[in-house]
Amino acid sequence: MASNYKISYNVDMVFCIDCTGSMDNIIEIVKNNALNFYQDVTNAMEKKHKYISQLRVRVVAFRDYAADKDKAMMVTDFFKLPQEEKEFERCVHSLKAEGGGDDPEDGLEALAYAIKSKWDTQGMKKRQVIVVWTDAPTHPLGYGRNVENYPRNMAKDIKELSSWWSGSQQTGFVDNNAKRLLLFAPDAPDWNVISQNWDNVLHFPSEAGKGLANLEYEEIINTISNSI
């Protein structure tokens, strides 16, 4: 017997997608995951009588500043869903896997952009969710800082980035109660450092040739949606 009570949340999601050449064989799967993710979370929440009153999604597509220069980072504003669903889909479909240079990529810079999003701060019940899809370890922060378009005011190292995630009101950029970070990333530096040390993180360590099983995907969606 279920009650008629409905609890509503304002949810912001940022999708950080590795668009380097090594992602070529899985980029379409990742794009589909990104397009389906918010709906899967919404459906899982509704089973628990939790509803999203406002949903916004933005995309951070990343490569490698040193190798890809002005094609290293593509950042969008938030799309309001479902009103701007077509624009969001068009953006995701436009992503191409190319470039990247060496094996590690600038995933930490992408994560920094995501953390510094203009989050919705209204409403008592809110969630700020970042999802990262990548098959590569990260460069240290600042690896590409000599490139002209490298962002100013970027975290200088993983320690500073950690304070952006887990810091006090003075240093943090996300709401400590609302934040969730979901990593689809290899068990490699610095993703494993984040996985082991940051709070509110869920990490699925991707391995070549080993995809995400249905049961694991269900667990991830339920962990995110039940903690919303």
Place this chain on the structure above:
Amino acid sequence: MKKTRQELNSIFSVAEEMVKNNGEDCFYFDVIDDNFIIASLDGCGGSGSKKYENYSGKTGAYIASRAVCGGVRAWFCESNIETEIQGYIYEALTVCNKYADKSGRIMGSLGKSFPTTAAIITGKLNEQKIDITCFWAGDSRCYMLDASGMHQLTDDDLDGQDAMSNLSNDGIMTNVINASTSFEIHSKKITIDHPCILLTATDGCFGYLNSPMEFEHLLTDSLIKAKSILEWKVALNERMHEVTGDDYTLCVAVCGFSDFEDIRSSFVKRNKYVVEKYMNSQKDVCSLWDVYKREYSIYL
């Protein structure tokens, strides 16, 4: 002085699950000789959402609340409260882990093995007094309700400022029973006057209301309109069903009243006061809470 009885009038639970056969709450109540126990547990559905094939595909949250509840039952029945409850809870978690399939690849601080909250009260009635011990971890709560009002007995393991902000701020749990990280089972011994009503509650009972005052009103308003304990129990279930969006589990121990009419009439005056002072007030809820919390928090 009002006459009271040195005995437990009634002990019962009110519980409902949102998704049939997948509710993550659990409860236990019992009486052995002069001792009684009430316990409400809430498996944490977010951090405990991993499903275990060895446990019929149930989630870690579902298994945890039941296993730990079993540990609490074993402690109460076998040890006669002579030994530490912690050992029984650790043993329950150890067994959970021992037979769990280890196939999961998902890592990170958001997931925990077999996480559950617990709010437990054990008690023994003496002449005019009850010696109780509260044990708890997480955001489930122990309460005492008497003619002076509702009193929360246990501190929430949440990062909010107080019971009111913890309702509205959707805070993070800072301590929860689980098999993968360290945790603490808090305990507190209190001697209180009877007659009174002791309660343990999961957050589905009170967490969807706007204030702690509303929870007291839900309890006393349904009580004074009932003609028996059974009617009160049914009314409690209906009221909580209307206001919650989660599984809920409330355990109740009614102590030291002479009969049901004594229970009911003891709260008529208090209910009237709560309605006039808090429920019908035009003042904002925060300023009302500032007044209400003085009495509500005296055991915290």
